[in-house]
Amino acid sequence: MSRTFIERTDSDGIAWLTINRPEKLNALSTTLMSQLSKKLTEVDRDDSVKVVVLRGIDKAFSVGYDIAEEVELGVSTAEQWHSGLTNNVGLTMQVWGLSKPVVGAVTGFCLAGGCELAMACDILIASDDAKFGEPEIRFGSGPVTLLMPFLIGQKKTNELLYTGDTVDAQTALSLGLINRVVTSEELTETVEAMARKIALTPLTILRFTKRALNRAYEAMGLKDTVNSNLDIAAVLNSAYSVEREEFTRLVASKGLGAALARRDERYNSVDN
Template identity: 65%
Template sequence: MTDEQNIVLTRIEDGIGWITLNRPKKLNALAGEVVAAAHDAVKAMEKDDDVKVIVLTGANNNFSVGYDIAQEVEMGLSRPEDWHGALTNNVGLSMAVFSCTKPTIGAVDGWCLAGACELAMACDMIIATDRAKFGEPEIRFGSGPVTLLMPFVLGQKKTMELLLTGDTIDAETALDVGLINRVVTPEELEETVTKLAQKIALTPLVILRLTKTALVRAYEAMGLRNAVNVNLDLAATLNAAEAPEKAQFQELVRTKGLREALNFRDARYGALTD
Protein backbone atom coordinates (compact mmCIF):
# COMPACT_ATOMS: atom_id res chain seq x y z
CA MET A 1 0.00 0.00 0.00
CA THR A 2 1.04 3.60 -0.45
CA ASP A 3 1.66 6.04 2.38
CA GLU A 4 -1.73 7.58 1.58
CA GLN A 5 -3.40 4.27 2.44
CA ASN A 6 -1.46 3.87 5.70
CA ILE A 7 -1.51 7.49 6.81
CA VAL A 8 -1.22 6.58 10.48
CA LEU A 9 0.59 3.47 11.69
CA THR A 10 0.12 1.91 15.12
CA ARG A 11 1.86 -0.77 17.11
CA ILE A 12 1.92 -1.91 20.74
CA GLU A 13 5.09 -3.32 22.27
CA ASP A 14 5.66 -4.07 25.96
CA GLY A 15 2.95 -1.70 27.16
CA ILE A 16 4.01 1.14 24.85
CA GLY A 17 1.63 2.27 22.12
CA TRP A 18 3.34 3.85 19.11
CA ILE A 19 1.39 6.14 16.77
CA THR A 20 3.31 7.13 13.63
CA LEU A 21 2.23 9.87 11.23
CA ASN A 22 2.95 8.31 7.84
CA ARG A 23 2.82 10.62 4.84
CA PRO A 24 6.57 10.80 4.12
CA LYS A 25 6.12 12.19 0.59
CA LYS A 26 4.27 15.16 2.14
CA LEU A 27 6.59 15.38 5.17
CA ASN A 28 3.76 13.87 7.23
CA ALA A 29 1.49 16.87 6.66
CA LEU A 30 -1.66 16.69 8.77
CA ALA A 31 -4.38 16.30 6.18
CA GLY A 32 -7.91 15.94 7.51
CA GLU A 33 -7.74 12.17 7.10
CA VAL A 34 -4.52 12.04 9.14
CA VAL A 35 -6.05 14.11 11.92
CA ALA A 36 -9.07 11.81 12.09
CA ALA A 37 -7.01 8.62 12.03
CA ALA A 38 -4.55 9.88 14.65
CA HIS A 39 -7.44 10.98 16.88
CA ASP A 40 -9.00 7.52 16.62
CA ALA A 41 -5.65 5.88 17.41
CA VAL A 42 -5.14 8.00 20.54
CA LYS A 43 -8.63 7.23 21.80
CA ALA A 44 -8.27 3.50 21.10
CA MET A 45 -4.97 3.29 22.96
CA GLU A 46 -6.35 5.30 25.85
CA LYS A 47 -9.03 2.63 26.29
CA ASP A 48 -6.64 -0.31 25.88
CA ASP A 49 -5.40 -1.53 29.28
CA ASP A 50 -2.43 -3.19 27.57
CA VAL A 51 -1.10 0.29 26.78
CA LYS A 52 0.43 2.31 29.62
CA VAL A 53 2.31 4.98 27.66
CA ILE A 54 1.51 6.45 24.23
CA VAL A 55 4.24 7.70 21.87
CA LEU A 56 3.58 9.97 18.89
CA THR A 57 6.17 10.17 16.15
CA GLY A 58 6.57 10.69 12.40
CA ALA A 59 7.87 8.54 9.57
CA ASN A 60 11.02 9.01 7.52
CA ASN A 61 13.05 11.44 9.65
CA ASN A 62 10.34 14.07 10.17
CA PHE A 63 7.63 14.54 12.76
CA SER A 64 5.35 16.71 10.59
CA VAL A 65 5.28 20.07 8.84
CA GLY A 66 1.79 20.78 10.22
CA TYR A 67 -1.64 21.01 8.69
CA ASP A 68 -1.92 20.37 4.96
CA ILE A 69 -2.02 23.89 3.48
CA ALA A 70 -2.66 22.65 -0.06
CA GLN A 71 -5.68 20.69 1.10
CA GLU A 72 -7.04 23.72 2.97
CA VAL A 73 -6.70 25.90 -0.14
CA GLU A 74 -8.32 23.21 -2.27
CA MET A 75 -11.28 23.04 0.11
CA GLY A 76 -11.92 26.73 -0.56
CA LEU A 77 -12.80 27.64 3.01
CA SER A 78 -13.73 31.30 3.22
CA ARG A 79 -16.35 32.00 5.88
CA PRO A 80 -15.47 32.00 9.60
CA GLU A 81 -18.12 29.34 10.26
CA ASP A 82 -16.53 27.07 7.66
CA TRP A 83 -13.10 27.54 9.17
CA HIS A 84 -14.48 26.95 12.66
CA GLY A 85 -15.70 23.50 11.71
CA ALA A 86 -12.40 22.50 10.10
CA LEU A 87 -10.26 23.89 12.90
CA THR A 88 -12.38 22.20 15.56
CA ASN A 89 -11.18 18.84 14.24
CA ASN A 90 -7.55 19.98 14.44
CA VAL A 91 -7.94 21.25 17.99
CA GLY A 92 -9.73 18.03 18.87
CA LEU A 93 -6.64 15.95 18.09
CA SER A 94 -4.24 18.07 20.13
CA MET A 95 -6.62 18.24 23.08
CA ALA A 96 -7.24 14.48 22.93
CA VAL A 97 -3.50 14.03 23.41
CA PHE A 98 -3.29 16.71 26.11
CA SER A 99 -6.20 15.34 28.13
CA CYS A 100 -5.39 11.65 27.56
CA THR A 101 -5.44 9.84 30.90
CA LYS A 102 -2.22 8.04 30.00
CA PRO A 103 1.25 9.61 29.76
CA THR A 104 2.21 10.69 26.24
CA ILE A 105 5.63 11.25 24.70
CA GLY A 106 6.45 13.06 21.48
CA ALA A 107 9.40 11.50 19.62
CA VAL A 108 10.48 14.26 17.25
CA ASP A 109 12.94 14.13 14.38
CA GLY A 110 13.30 16.71 11.63
CA TRP A 111 10.52 19.22 11.02
CA CYS A 112 7.94 19.86 13.74
CA LEU A 113 6.01 22.90 12.58
CA ALA A 114 2.69 24.69 12.96
CA GLY A 115 -0.12 22.33 13.96
CA ALA A 116 2.42 19.54 14.39
CA CYS A 117 4.35 21.67 16.88
CA GLU A 118 1.07 22.11 18.76
CA LEU A 119 0.51 18.36 18.64
CA ALA A 120 3.98 17.74 20.05
CA MET A 121 3.44 20.35 22.77
CA ALA A 122 0.23 18.56 23.72
CA CYS A 123 2.36 15.54 24.68
CA ASP A 124 3.48 15.32 28.30
CA MET A 125 7.14 15.03 27.30
CA ILE A 126 9.15 15.53 24.11
CA ILE A 127 12.39 13.83 23.14
CA ALA A 128 13.94 15.36 20.03
CA THR A 129 16.90 14.71 17.79
CA ASP A 130 19.65 17.25 17.31
CA ARG A 131 18.37 17.95 13.79
CA ALA A 132 14.79 18.70 14.88
CA LYS A 133 13.30 22.12 14.11
CA PHE A 134 10.32 23.63 15.94
CA GLY A 135 8.10 26.59 15.19
CA GLU A 136 4.71 27.99 14.25
CA PRO A 137 5.24 29.94 11.01
CA GLU A 138 1.50 30.33 10.32
CA ILE A 139 1.53 34.12 10.69
CA ARG A 140 3.76 34.33 7.62
CA PHE A 141 0.98 33.11 5.34
CA GLY A 142 -2.04 34.69 6.96
CA SER A 143 -2.96 32.09 9.55
CA GLY A 144 -2.29 31.62 13.25
CA PRO A 145 -1.96 29.03 16.00
CA VAL A 146 -4.96 26.74 16.20
CA THR A 147 -4.41 25.11 19.60
CA LEU A 148 -2.98 27.85 21.78
CA LEU A 149 -0.70 25.78 24.02
CA MET A 150 2.60 27.63 23.68
CA PRO A 151 1.92 30.29 26.37
CA PHE A 152 1.46 27.50 28.92
CA VAL A 153 4.63 25.72 27.81
CA LEU A 154 7.04 28.60 27.23
CA GLY A 155 5.58 31.61 29.02
CA GLN A 156 4.78 35.06 27.67
CA LYS A 157 8.00 36.51 26.23
CA LYS A 158 9.27 33.61 24.12
CA THR A 159 5.73 32.79 22.97
CA MET A 160 5.24 36.38 21.78
CA GLU A 161 8.52 36.26 19.87
CA LEU A 162 7.87 32.94 18.16
CA LEU A 163 4.21 33.46 17.30
CA LEU A 164 4.60 37.06 16.07
CA THR A 165 7.68 36.38 13.92
CA GLY A 166 6.96 32.83 12.76
CA ASP A 167 10.60 31.95 13.47
CA THR A 168 11.77 28.37 13.93
CA ILE A 169 14.22 27.16 16.58
CA ASP A 170 16.60 24.23 16.69
CA ALA A 171 16.51 21.43 19.24
CA GLU A 172 19.13 22.91 21.57
CA THR A 173 17.23 26.20 21.72
CA ALA A 174 13.99 24.29 22.27
CA LEU A 175 15.66 22.53 25.20
CA ASP A 176 16.94 25.82 26.64
CA VAL A 177 13.49 27.46 26.57
CA GLY A 178 11.72 24.42 28.03
CA LEU A 179 9.86 23.22 24.95
CA ILE A 180 11.41 19.75 25.05
CA ASN A 181 12.92 17.42 27.65
CA ARG A 182 16.00 16.01 25.97
CA VAL A 183 18.12 16.14 22.80
CA VAL A 184 19.57 12.94 21.32
CA THR A 185 21.06 11.79 18.04
CA PRO A 186 18.66 10.38 15.42
CA GLU A 187 20.08 6.91 16.08
CA GLU A 188 19.29 7.23 19.80
CA LEU A 189 15.73 8.53 19.48
CA GLU A 190 13.68 5.32 19.59
CA GLU A 191 15.86 3.70 22.26
CA THR A 192 15.75 6.79 24.48
CA VAL A 193 11.99 7.15 24.15
CA THR A 194 11.49 3.44 24.81
CA LYS A 195 13.59 3.56 28.00
CA LEU A 196 11.68 6.60 29.26
CA ALA A 197 8.34 4.96 28.48
CA GLN A 198 9.44 1.72 30.16
CA LYS A 199 10.39 3.61 33.32
CA ILE A 200 7.00 5.33 33.40
CA ALA A 201 5.22 2.04 32.69
CA LEU A 202 6.59 0.49 35.92
CA THR A 203 3.94 2.50 37.79
CA PRO A 204 0.51 0.82 38.07
CA LEU A 205 -1.90 2.05 35.39
CA VAL A 206 -4.48 3.30 37.89
CA ILE A 207 -1.83 5.50 39.52
CA LEU A 208 -0.67 6.84 36.15
CA ARG A 209 -4.25 7.68 35.17
CA LEU A 210 -5.01 9.54 38.41
CA THR A 211 -1.72 11.43 38.37
CA LYS A 212 -2.14 12.45 34.74
CA THR A 213 -5.75 13.53 35.41
CA ALA A 214 -4.60 15.67 38.33
CA LEU A 215 -1.97 17.38 36.19
CA VAL A 216 -4.45 18.03 33.37
CA ARG A 217 -6.91 19.55 35.82
CA ALA A 218 -4.17 21.77 37.25
CA TYR A 219 -3.49 23.28 33.82
CA GLU A 220 -7.20 23.59 33.15
CA ALA A 221 -7.56 25.47 36.44
CA MET A 222 -4.92 27.89 35.13
CA GLY A 223 -7.21 28.56 32.16
CA LEU A 224 -5.60 26.41 29.46
CA ARG A 225 -8.79 24.89 28.06
CA ASN A 226 -10.61 28.21 28.11
CA ALA A 227 -7.70 29.85 26.28
CA VAL A 228 -7.79 27.10 23.66
CA ASN A 229 -11.54 27.48 23.15
CA VAL A 230 -11.38 31.28 22.89
CA ASN A 231 -8.49 31.02 20.44
CA LEU A 232 -10.45 28.56 18.29
CA ASP A 233 -13.19 31.15 17.85
CA LEU A 234 -10.67 33.86 16.99
CA ALA A 235 -8.69 31.55 14.69
CA ALA A 236 -11.79 30.94 12.58
CA THR A 237 -12.13 34.69 12.00
CA LEU A 238 -8.38 35.12 11.50
CA ASN A 239 -8.25 32.44 8.81
CA ALA A 240 -11.16 34.11 7.01
CA ALA A 241 -9.56 37.57 7.17
CA GLU A 242 -8.49 39.16 3.89
CA ALA A 243 -4.94 40.38 3.22
CA PRO A 244 -3.13 40.93 -0.11
CA GLU A 245 -0.16 38.77 0.89
CA LYS A 246 -2.44 35.96 1.98
CA ALA A 247 -4.41 36.13 -1.28
CA GLN A 248 -1.19 35.98 -3.29
CA PHE A 249 0.06 33.02 -1.26
CA GLN A 250 -3.17 31.09 -1.82
CA GLU A 251 -3.22 31.91 -5.53
CA LEU A 252 0.32 30.55 -5.87
CA VAL A 253 -0.73 27.37 -4.08
CA ARG A 254 -3.62 26.94 -6.52
CA THR A 255 -1.73 27.78 -9.71
CA LYS A 256 1.91 26.81 -9.14
CA GLY A 257 1.88 24.53 -6.13
CA LEU A 258 2.75 24.74 -2.47
CA ARG A 259 6.51 24.86 -3.02
CA GLU A 260 6.26 28.07 -5.07
CA ALA A 261 3.97 29.60 -2.47
CA LEU A 262 6.40 28.74 0.31
CA ASN A 263 9.26 30.23 -1.71
CA PHE A 264 7.25 33.44 -2.02
CA ARG A 265 6.61 33.44 1.72
CA ASP A 266 10.20 32.71 2.66
CA ALA A 267 11.60 35.33 0.28
CA ARG A 268 9.64 38.02 2.11
CA TYR A 269 11.23 37.08 5.43
CA GLY A 270 14.60 35.82 4.22
CA ALA A 271 16.40 39.15 4.48
CA LEU A 272 15.43 39.39 8.14
CA THR A 273 16.55 35.88 9.13
CA ASP A 274 19.41 35.72 11.63
Protein backbone atom coordinates in the same frame (compact mmCIF):
# COMPACT_ATOMS: atom_id res chain seq x y z
CA MET B 1 -10.22 2.17 0.71
CA SER B 2 -8.25 5.11 2.09
CA ARG B 3 -4.56 4.78 2.66
CA THR B 4 -3.30 4.04 6.18
CA PHE B 5 -1.31 6.96 7.55
CA ILE B 6 -1.03 5.82 11.18
CA GLU B 7 0.86 2.67 12.12
CA ARG B 8 0.50 1.06 15.55
CA THR B 9 2.91 -1.38 17.15
CA ASP B 10 2.78 -2.57 20.77
CA SER B 11 5.51 -3.81 23.07
CA ASP B 12 5.52 -4.34 26.85
CA GLY B 13 2.67 -1.98 27.63
CA ILE B 14 3.82 0.70 25.18
CA ALA B 15 1.79 1.60 22.08
CA TRP B 16 3.89 3.19 19.34
CA LEU B 17 1.86 5.36 16.97
CA THR B 18 3.79 6.43 13.88
CA ILE B 19 2.56 9.17 11.54
CA ASN B 20 3.59 7.94 8.09
CA ARG B 21 2.98 10.32 5.20
CA PRO B 22 6.57 10.94 4.09
CA GLU B 23 5.84 12.43 0.66
CA LYS B 24 4.03 15.34 2.39
CA LEU B 25 6.34 15.49 5.43
CA ASN B 26 3.45 14.23 7.55
CA ALA B 27 1.13 17.12 6.72
CA LEU B 28 -2.06 16.66 8.71
CA SER B 29 -4.83 15.99 6.21
CA THR B 30 -8.40 15.36 7.33
CA THR B 31 -8.01 11.64 6.61
CA LEU B 32 -4.76 11.40 8.55
CA MET B 33 -6.22 13.26 11.51
CA SER B 34 -9.29 11.04 11.53
CA GLN B 35 -7.11 7.93 11.54
CA LEU B 36 -4.92 9.29 14.32
CA SER B 37 -7.96 10.17 16.43
CA LYS B 38 -9.29 6.63 16.06
CA LYS B 39 -5.93 5.12 17.06
CA LEU B 40 -5.74 7.40 20.08
CA THR B 41 -9.21 6.26 21.14
CA GLU B 42 -8.16 2.62 20.70
CA VAL B 43 -5.03 2.89 22.84
CA ASP B 44 -6.84 4.93 25.47
CA ARG B 45 -9.41 2.15 25.90
CA ASP B 46 -6.85 -0.65 25.79
CA ASP B 47 -5.89 -1.55 29.36
CA SER B 48 -2.84 -3.44 28.14
CA VAL B 49 -1.36 -0.06 27.15
CA LYS B 50 0.20 2.10 29.85
CA VAL B 51 2.17 4.57 27.75
CA VAL B 52 1.70 5.94 24.24
CA VAL B 53 4.57 7.05 22.00
CA LEU B 54 3.69 9.44 19.18
CA ARG B 55 6.34 9.85 16.50
CA GLY B 56 6.83 10.82 12.88
CA ILE B 57 9.27 9.86 10.15
CA ASP B 58 12.98 10.69 9.83
CA LYS B 59 12.47 14.03 8.06
CA ALA B 60 9.47 15.28 9.98
CA PHE B 61 7.28 14.78 13.00
CA SER B 62 4.80 16.92 11.04
CA VAL B 63 4.92 20.19 9.10
CA GLY B 64 1.38 21.04 10.21
CA TYR B 65 -2.06 21.08 8.66
CA ASP B 66 -2.42 20.27 4.97
CA ILE B 67 -2.61 23.76 3.43
CA ALA B 68 -3.07 22.45 -0.09
CA GLU B 69 -6.12 20.51 1.03
CA GLU B 70 -7.58 23.61 2.70
CA VAL B 71 -7.13 25.60 -0.52
CA GLU B 72 -8.62 22.78 -2.60
CA LEU B 73 -11.66 22.61 -0.32
CA GLY B 74 -12.14 26.37 -0.72
CA VAL B 75 -12.30 27.12 3.00
CA SER B 76 -12.83 30.88 3.28
CA THR B 77 -15.62 32.05 5.59
CA ALA B 78 -15.29 32.34 9.35
CA GLU B 79 -17.97 29.68 9.75
CA GLN B 80 -16.10 27.25 7.48
CA TRP B 81 -12.83 27.94 9.26
CA HIS B 82 -14.42 27.46 12.67
CA SER B 83 -15.76 24.06 11.66
CA GLY B 84 -12.40 22.88 10.31
CA LEU B 85 -10.34 24.34 13.12
CA THR B 86 -12.63 22.71 15.68
CA ASN B 87 -11.52 19.33 14.31
CA ASN B 88 -7.87 20.39 14.45
CA VAL B 89 -8.13 21.59 18.04
CA GLY B 90 -10.07 18.46 18.93
CA LEU B 91 -7.24 16.19 17.82
CA THR B 92 -4.55 18.14 19.66
CA MET B 93 -6.61 18.26 22.83
CA GLN B 94 -7.32 14.54 22.49
CA VAL B 95 -3.58 13.97 22.86
CA TRP B 96 -3.50 16.42 25.76
CA GLY B 97 -6.46 14.77 27.48
CA LEU B 98 -5.54 11.14 26.88
CA SER B 99 -5.85 9.25 30.15
CA LYS B 100 -2.33 7.82 29.74
CA PRO B 101 1.04 9.55 29.39
CA VAL B 102 2.04 10.38 25.82
CA VAL B 103 5.73 10.60 24.95
CA GLY B 104 6.49 12.49 21.74
CA ALA B 105 9.51 11.50 19.65
CA VAL B 106 10.49 14.31 17.30
CA THR B 107 12.85 14.31 14.35
CA GLY B 108 13.14 16.89 11.61
CA PHE B 109 10.39 19.44 11.09
CA CYS B 110 7.86 19.99 13.87
CA LEU B 111 5.94 23.01 12.70
CA ALA B 112 2.58 24.77 12.96
CA GLY B 113 -0.20 22.28 13.76
CA GLY B 114 2.47 19.58 14.04
CA CYS B 115 4.22 21.61 16.73
CA GLU B 116 0.93 22.01 18.56
CA LEU B 117 0.34 18.25 18.39
CA ALA B 118 3.82 17.68 19.84
CA MET B 119 3.32 20.27 22.58
CA ALA B 120 0.22 18.37 23.68
CA CYS B 121 2.39 15.35 24.55
CA ASP B 122 3.31 14.91 28.22
CA ILE B 123 7.01 14.46 27.48
CA LEU B 124 8.97 15.43 24.36
CA ILE B 125 12.30 13.96 23.32
CA ALA B 126 13.88 15.30 20.13
CA SER B 127 16.77 14.47 17.89
CA ASP B 128 19.38 17.17 17.38
CA ASP B 129 18.12 17.89 13.86
CA ALA B 130 14.61 18.84 15.01
CA LYS B 131 13.11 22.24 14.20
CA PHE B 132 10.20 23.70 16.17
CA GLY B 133 7.93 26.65 15.50
CA GLU B 134 4.66 28.08 14.25
CA PRO B 135 5.54 29.99 11.06
CA GLU B 136 1.96 30.28 9.84
CA ILE B 137 1.76 34.02 10.60
CA ARG B 138 4.11 34.48 7.64
CA PHE B 139 1.33 33.68 5.19
CA GLY B 140 -1.55 35.22 7.11
CA SER B 141 -2.64 32.48 9.49
CA GLY B 142 -2.04 31.87 13.19
CA PRO B 143 -1.83 29.26 15.95
CA VAL B 144 -4.84 26.98 16.19
CA THR B 145 -4.36 25.34 19.60
CA LEU B 146 -2.76 28.01 21.77
CA LEU B 147 -0.62 25.87 24.09
CA MET B 148 2.73 27.62 23.75
CA PRO B 149 2.20 30.31 26.45
CA PHE B 150 1.69 27.57 29.03
CA LEU B 151 4.95 25.85 28.09
CA ILE B 152 7.49 28.64 27.58
CA GLY B 153 5.92 31.81 28.99
CA GLN B 154 4.77 35.12 27.57
CA LYS B 155 7.82 36.88 26.16
CA LYS B 156 9.31 34.08 24.07
CA THR B 157 5.84 33.01 22.93
CA ASN B 158 5.21 36.57 21.74
CA GLU B 159 8.49 36.59 19.82
CA LEU B 160 7.91 33.24 18.11
CA LEU B 161 4.28 33.87 17.21
CA TYR B 162 4.80 37.46 16.00
CA THR B 163 7.81 36.57 13.83
CA GLY B 164 7.07 33.00 12.77
CA ASP B 165 10.66 32.08 13.65
CA THR B 166 11.65 28.46 14.17
CA VAL B 167 14.11 27.20 16.78
CA ASP B 168 16.49 24.25 16.83
CA ALA B 169 16.33 21.41 19.34
CA GLN B 170 18.89 22.86 21.75
CA THR B 171 17.03 26.19 21.86
CA ALA B 172 13.75 24.35 22.37
CA LEU B 173 15.36 22.53 25.30
CA SER B 174 16.58 25.77 26.85
CA LEU B 175 13.07 27.24 26.54
CA GLY B 176 11.48 24.27 28.27
CA LEU B 177 9.56 23.28 25.15
CA ILE B 178 11.08 19.78 25.19
CA ASN B 179 12.60 17.47 27.80
CA ARG B 180 15.71 16.11 26.14
CA VAL B 181 17.87 16.24 23.00
CA VAL B 182 19.71 13.20 21.65
CA THR B 183 21.21 12.15 18.34
CA SER B 184 18.97 10.66 15.69
CA GLU B 185 20.57 7.28 16.31
CA GLU B 186 19.77 7.45 20.02
CA LEU B 187 16.19 8.72 19.75
CA THR B 188 14.23 5.46 19.63
CA GLU B 189 16.30 3.86 22.38
CA THR B 190 15.97 6.95 24.61
CA VAL B 191 12.22 7.22 24.07
CA GLU B 192 11.75 3.51 24.73
CA ALA B 193 13.75 3.75 27.97
CA MET B 194 11.60 6.66 29.15
CA ALA B 195 8.37 4.87 28.21
CA ARG B 196 9.47 1.65 29.93
CA LYS B 197 10.29 3.54 33.13
CA ILE B 198 6.87 5.21 33.12
CA ALA B 199 5.18 1.86 32.37
CA LEU B 200 6.49 0.41 35.64
CA THR B 201 3.83 2.44 37.44
CA PRO B 202 0.34 0.87 37.75
CA LEU B 203 -2.05 2.14 35.09
CA THR B 204 -4.59 3.44 37.62
CA ILE B 205 -1.91 5.56 39.29
CA LEU B 206 -0.73 6.93 35.94
CA ARG B 207 -4.28 7.89 35.01
CA PHE B 208 -4.97 9.77 38.23
CA THR B 209 -1.57 11.45 38.17
CA LYS B 210 -2.15 12.71 34.65
CA ARG B 211 -5.63 13.87 35.59
CA ALA B 212 -4.19 15.88 38.49
CA LEU B 213 -1.49 17.45 36.31
CA ASN B 214 -3.94 18.37 33.56
CA ARG B 215 -6.36 19.89 36.04
CA ALA B 216 -3.56 22.08 37.38
CA TYR B 217 -3.09 23.61 33.92
CA GLU B 218 -6.83 23.80 33.37
CA ALA B 219 -7.10 25.77 36.62
CA MET B 220 -4.59 28.20 35.11
CA GLY B 221 -7.01 28.68 32.23
CA LEU B 222 -5.55 26.40 29.56
CA LYS B 223 -8.86 25.08 28.22
CA ASP B 224 -10.49 28.53 28.29
CA THR B 225 -7.50 29.92 26.39
CA VAL B 226 -7.68 27.18 23.77
CA ASN B 227 -11.43 27.65 23.27
CA SER B 228 -11.17 31.45 23.09
CA ASN B 229 -8.35 31.21 20.57
CA LEU B 230 -10.41 28.84 18.41
CA ASP B 231 -13.05 31.54 17.95
CA ILE B 232 -10.42 34.19 17.18
CA ALA B 233 -8.51 31.89 14.83
CA ALA B 234 -11.62 31.36 12.71
CA VAL B 235 -11.92 35.12 12.19
CA LEU B 236 -8.16 35.52 11.70
CA ASN B 237 -8.02 32.88 8.97
CA SER B 238 -10.96 34.43 7.12
CA ALA B 239 -9.57 37.98 7.32
CA TYR B 240 -8.37 39.51 4.06
CA SER B 241 -4.75 40.44 3.45
CA VAL B 242 -2.81 40.89 0.22
CA GLU B 243 -0.20 38.42 1.44
CA ARG B 244 -2.75 35.72 2.26
CA GLU B 245 -4.51 36.22 -1.09
CA GLU B 246 -1.21 35.86 -2.97
CA PHE B 247 -0.24 32.79 -0.97
CA THR B 248 -3.58 31.09 -1.63
CA ARG B 249 -3.42 31.97 -5.34
CA LEU B 250 0.08 30.48 -5.64
CA VAL B 251 -0.96 27.28 -3.86
CA ALA B 252 -3.88 26.87 -6.25
CA SER B 253 -1.98 27.74 -9.43
CA LYS B 254 1.61 26.62 -8.88
CA GLY B 255 1.51 24.38 -5.82
CA LEU B 256 2.40 24.66 -2.16
CA GLY B 257 6.15 24.61 -2.83
CA ALA B 258 5.96 27.79 -4.93
CA ALA B 259 3.81 29.51 -2.30
CA LEU B 260 6.23 28.60 0.49
CA ALA B 261 9.20 29.75 -1.60
CA ARG B 262 7.54 33.14 -2.10
CA ARG B 263 6.78 33.35 1.62
CA ASP B 264 10.38 32.56 2.52
CA GLU B 265 11.68 35.06 -0.05
CA ARG B 266 9.86 37.84 1.77
CA TYR B 267 11.63 37.00 5.03
CA ASN B 268 15.11 36.10 3.75
CA SER B 269 16.54 39.57 4.31
CA VAL B 270 15.49 39.67 7.98
CA ASP B 271 16.03 36.06 9.06
CA ASN B 272 19.29 35.34 10.83
